[in-house]
Amino acid sequence: FKIVMGDQEILKRMPVIYKYTDQVRGEIYQPLVIAPPVTATLTEKAFIFNGIEPKTISVQLKSFKDNASGTIKPSLPAGWKASSDNISFKLLKKGDEQLITFQVSPSANTSNGKLLLNVVIDGKTYNSGLRIIKYDHIPEQTLFPTAEAKLEKIDLKFAGKRIGYINGAGDLIPESLKQIGYDVSNLTESQVMNSDLSQFDAIVTGVRLYNVNEQIKVLQPKLMKYVENGGVLLVQYNVNSPLKIDDLGPYPFRLSRDRVTEEDAKVTILAPEDPAFNYPNQITTNDFNGWIQERGLYFVTDVDNRYTPLVSMNDTAEAANKGALIVSNYGKGKYVYTGISFFRQLPAGVPGAYRLFVNLLSQKK
Template sequence: MASSRKKTPPGKNDPSAPFRIEVTRHAAAGTTAELVVQLPDGTQRRTELDPGQARRASTRVEWTPDSKIKPGTYPVKAVLNSQGNSCEAQASVVLADVRVPESLEVGVIQSYDQTLPDALKAAVDFSLLNEADLLRGDFTRFDAILVDIRGYLERKDLVAANPRLLDYVRQGGRLVVFYHKSFDWNDADPPFAPYPLKLAGSRVTREDAPVTALNPMHPLLRYPNVIEKQDWANWVQERGLYFPDTYDSHYQEIVSMSDPGSEPLKGAILYATYGKGEYIYTSLALYRQLRACVPGGFRLFANLISPKDLVP
């Protein structure tokens, strides 16, 4: 396979974030109502809803945060006024400084989980790869290809196509493999990874466990987001699971972490060059952080999917 790579400067996510508010009618058919959305900057959006005979009506609200608003979590309140009555609901909006290369294009080998597509759709062009794509498609249009959590268990077409994926890496691509369990992985013949890598049952259960950067200047911790101490704050449930216990010296260890009283685990992110490309295995519970909109989880995720040769 020939590899075609695009060099672009880091870009910011489009700060304009549309979201949809759905209203369920419990009054008589045809009842009209006014929906007032109170946004974090103090502005309001007013919409007249006419559900007609439908039980539900929805409206699309788009808000572009002012550049003066700092990253953080902000409330969004929706108030529905109808026939002299009102009710309200509240949700939160998370504003995070997450950078991705503007022309980044990613292929996703999805398993049973919806987290990766949901995380990518805000700012990254991506394609979900089906069986035909895996077995016969052209991978060279992708800057990175992602193997979803436990994808090798869920997708037999992925197992069959794995030699093609390793060839994609060899010719210059980046393959990022998210966590698997040991019995999904260890008995594969031929092995899934380009160099020996065995998983164990070890995990870091404390979501606030200290993290040490073993190679602070590595591109995975520098581009397009500089990963710092605060990026490991406010994680949920756990740091990672099914860490590798033995792996080839081709893999570079990026971070170290452990529960109190336990030996440090250094296989949370393993990085290797293979031919002209890059192979990354991570046992971090990033899917939990993406679901919970943890800013540091998104920033690290953006780094994993952004190849270093996109750096100008």
């Protein structure tokens, strides 16, 4: 609105809000939301294809009006095919939701790209998803991101399929590994202690497990015995303080606050003959292209010489750091500690990150 004072005009912009009363929280103020008739929200940010086998795509529809009917028209890059070009829907009431599915498959020779969902209603086309951010300490935020996801066709070789996963503070690594064909079991503390871990080709710990899990002091000896007997344990990053235990691996190292925040920072492969870069996939520096947000964080320091540093990297004008990724043989198995931000790269569908992660999980028998 405008305020006019004499010959001066002041333009004032204010959000439109509405107020309602919650029986517990009292008066609640929320911004007015202007929504499309129907949103189409994809379940993943990226869909990874290893080969030409089709993959099922799930879409959650939500109506913001009564009697919303129309079609979903997937838009695909050249060389990709959807099982249906027009998917009909009908939502009777405002607020109704419906899950629809269709299949997408790549051809033998195709380029990567994006899947875009076009929602056609009453002759008009919309392509919005829905994301709601809701916390008690802030007003509810309703976002309508574009209804799209990356499509990546990756040539991946595997050595082992069964993965055990121990949750930390929360990440999407299990879902990402399932996308490329791994059989992933989420393990509770009881399952770690009481089951035969040799059934797993590798075990992965969630980010910050050693910061948040009160039982890790009891679990750690079992995990080390698993490695000693021939397993692969991959430990994702932890912050350097506070830690529930001091010894995260079979041999000593400390965690620093070092990180590399430039996602395109140069990466130097320090041990090109190591299996991490050769088995089962051949890794080159090109596999570090197209990464997002950062390279990694909370790198290791004061590393025992029985570990092998695999890469070095650094932000602009900083010294090269060898603490992003270390590996060691222990008994018959392999221990990996990584500060590399795989928890960001895999859900984002970064091909090189997938290839390297698969290699780290793999071991020649």
